[in-house]
Amino acid sequence: MSDPQSKVQFQDISRNDLDRANASDYVHQFPKGLNKKIVQRISENKKEPSWMLDIRFRALETFEKLPLPTWGPDLSKLDFKNIRYFSTASENPHAKSWDEVSPEIKRTFERLRIPEAEKAVLAGVGAQYESENVYHNLKKEWDDQGVIFEDFDVAVQKYSDLVRKYFSKCVPILDHKFAALHYAVTSGGTFLYVPKGIKITQPLQAYFRMNSMNQGQFEHTLIIVEDEADAHYIEGCSAPKYGSQSLHAGCVEVFVGKGAKMRYSSVENWSKDTYNLNTKRAIVGDHGRMEWIGGNLGSGVTMLYPCSILVGNYAQADHLGVAFANAGQNQDTGAKVIIHGKNCRSKIVAKSLSKGGGTSTYRGMVSVSKNAQNAIVNVECDALMLDDHSLSDTIPHIKCENSTASITHEASAGKISEEVLLYFQSRGIDEEVAKGMIVNGFLDEIVKTLPLEYAAELNRLIELEMEGSIG
Amino acid sequence: MKLKNPTGTKRIVIDNNDVTTRHGAPLQITLEDFDRGSREFNLEVILKGENAHCEIQGRATAQGEDKKIWNVKQVFEGKNQIGKIELRGTASEKSFLQFDGTAELTHKSVDADAQVREKIILFDEARGKLLPILTVKTDKVLGASHSASIAPVSEDQLLYLQSRGISQKEAENVLREGFLK
Structure with missing residues (x-):
């Protein structure tokens, strides 16, 4: 193709x-x-x-x-x-x-x-x-x-x-x-x-x-x-x-x-x-x-906050997102999944990066209504902070009105591991290049779903943000 | 520190001068609410001193028409602090149970280890709400993670007990008790 x-x-x-x-x-x-x-x-x-x-x-x-x-x-x-x-x-x-x-x-x-x-x-x-x-x-x-x-x-x-x-x-x-x-x-x-x-x-x-x-x-x-x-x-x-x-x-x-x-x-x-x-x-x-x-x-x-309303039975919604907040930016994004049908499934993966004082927030909502039997929802949010001025918040609302539902949520926030950086540097790779590679790895799950050309564009745009040449 | 059927608002500051935790000994706070009734409880723990360590374990059941809401927050303001919040609950019949657990890492916190875990098992027509919040204003974090889940009681475990002659209601009670230990 x-x-x-x-x-x-x-x-x-x-x-x-x-x-x-x-x-x-x-x-x-x-x-x-x-x-x-x-x-x-x-x-x-x-x-x-x-x-x-x-x-x-x-x-x-x-x-x-x-x-x-x-x-x-x-x-x-x-x-x-x-x-x-x-x-x-x-x-x-x-x-x-x-x-x-x-x-x-x-x-x-x-x-x-x-x-x-x-x-x-x-x-x-x-x-x-x-x-x-x-x-x-x-x-x-x-x-x-x-x-x-x-x-x-x-x-x-x-x-x-x-x-x-x-x-x-x-x-x-x-x-x-x-x-x-x-x-x-x-x-x-x-x-x-x-x-x-x-x-x-x-x-x-x-x-x-x-x-x-x-x-x-x-x-x-x-x-x-x-x-x-x-x-x-x-x-x-x-x-x-x-x-x-x-x-x-x-x-x-x-x-x-x-x-x-x-x-x-x-x-x-x-x-x-x-x-x-x-x-x-x-x-x-x-x-x-x-x-x-x-x-x-x-x-x-x-x-x-892209929203999926699952009204049919056996309906599915997957949300994959990456948000990058650089200096002066406030990215407030997330996913909303509202389940009304029976046996519905949803998977949400949200990755965020913040740098230069940017604020990146995941604001989500998972809502399973009264008649929605056997819903299964997994939410995974990870935040990577690239320096010590940045801010990251995770605010996931979970609301459940049906006792057969299984909803799980996990999130972590942190910075690039010193050990991993040292590993790269000890093999002759420059610190900035190493950080870039680690960020790409962090985002891999999302980038690989895009057609090749757009994956390349997204990677390039992230590289530009990492360069810090943006005002 | 054990709080039974807590209600209202409580604020605790862990400081090397106030509530002292020496040599990494954690301040254990246990919250328990197994009695009927509707209650709302807000707890804020501020970790100020270096090496402050606080573990909050909460267990709640909601039955009948109970409405129970717990809002538990740990604020990290110093170096090398450890904070854990674990809230577990069951809600049955027509009750409502809500857990809001927050780990707030301020810009003063360095190398904090923060964990928030929330889990609710729902029975019958009960309803649950979870809001695990993570607010991070520094990149010097040892670990900041949270997890939350709402699930029904395990079908396999229920079947195991029932196949040995235990009625469904009794089996649910046994599993509920085990979950809340």
Whole structure:
């Protein structure tokens, strides 16, 4: 599936590629701040059906009423009035060929090796720049089998009934303040529909890029995997560093049918100015299987807790995550698993690293409800602290209302063992290189689940963080 | 120190001047609550002196409509300290049992060895909640780990006892007692 060249694809990515902004001519750049008029203009810009506008208005009202959370990282400095909620930079959005994409935007994605990866190893690609998809394509063989992989804005028009049936049914508008904000200003994103029995053998990818200062990105990803189907979706993202806030409040809704399997991998690498307040949730049916695999490296403040709700019997959810908090970062991540069905299983592995005064927190919730017989849940969290300024917290909530459940949790926090370091150094390996290798070993369990190219990217990004050249 | 049916809030500071632990002898705190009733108990132990060593063993049963909540915390503020929290409980009938165990390693702590272990066995329609928290503000840690589990009583062990003529209720009692020793 992958040729030898692609193995070195990400080796020479430098932080510059990600942090440097593009000079772009903007087609639309709405004024900063949020009010009913802006929401209306967003809807008009997309020529949406009226049911979408209704949802937006209800969401805006809810957003204004709900308070900020009183737990977790400090969000009080986030200035909602100083964020731009909508901009588009492309004359030809939703292009189906890279030739149709404007040159400067195309260059951004080329630097990130997206078009190359698409040819070689992906079934389809969506590329979003600011508030809009600039490119979205699916290989013909999957299109022929009835797979729908489309830019969300286009799907709202083209598959209106199907979208309306599922939209906001997994993550409700009232769920929390940032879900409400999301529904008010959502733009762009992906719609993926996999028909019964279809197993997509190559991953589908979406890449999100914020480019201008104080930009917000609110893409919506809606994935429906019908009975016995199988898909793997990968999401990557980045934004340049300006020294001024930007906000990401996206939302991912996944519906996993009977006997279906969905793997959702994501490597999140927003700049350190970004507040990443994303919501990801899946509802899993009988014998269904959901896998969340995530790397959180960027963002100044992250609050992200992928959630699996196992409603079917024999449903399964696996969560694998790594979070790296460097200087000035507060990564507050975790996993939520809520079990309603019988004989469900879940495994959660969370690894976190902290360095340079960064704070890394695992905040999890395992909840087994009254009628959920024979649930088995294992949670493993490990925290590695790379120097003496860093902070690490583990706060796993475990709630059980059924006496047949078996829930176990183990966690440890510590630093790189002196003995192990000495072992490497006594064999001529430099201390920094040794630390890098040990960190890779620590993360191995998660990295090996990613397709080779993304494993290489994740390794490279971690190397960059370890170098300490990041501000 | 043994506390029976503890309730309310208690704070203990282990300092070379206050409660002395010499030559690594641990301060043992035993918490026990096997009686009917609903109680909420908060315990905070601050380890200040060098080489302070504290082991907290808690055993609780909740029955009927009992609601029991224990919040036990050890705060590490010095060098070479050892702290262990082990909380075990069973809940049966319609009761509710909650254990919140926290190990807090402050930036003043050096080479701490912290362990938090929480285990609940549930019977009938009882409910349980566990929250083992680990807060670490230093990298000079000897070991900081915690584990928690909620499980049903072992089917195999129940069958073993029942196959020797012991009724299910009696077998559950025997296993409960063994677990809480």
